[in-house]
Amino acid sequence: MQVPDMINASFELLAGVMILNHCRVLLRDKSVAGVSILSTFFFVVWGLWNLFYYPQLGQMLSFYGGISITVANTLWIILMFKYRRRPLPAEPCKNMLEI
Secondary structure (H helix, E strand, O other): OHHHHHHHHHHHHHHHHHHHHHHHHHHHHHOOOOOOOHHHHHHHHHHHHHHHHHHHHHOOHHHHHHHHHHHHHHHHHHHHHOOOOOOOOOOOOOHHHHH
């Protein structure tokens, strides 16, 4: 096991968790605002490339981390398509802790 692979895999796994937080917020708000589906689609394609590329480098931990970020981004895109035409909530968040 290579230390750089473990570090990169940790970043990939953490990124997947952070993107799942985007999904959680989107499910809560049921509205898409300020996010480009096209940009997220780019990161899905990049993630798919990484799923091919990491095994070629022998970086299997990064490969598994790449699965998490690619699946999370794909889920986020699906949810964006589902909620993209919904109106914004009438009452904005009053407290940053609600986010």
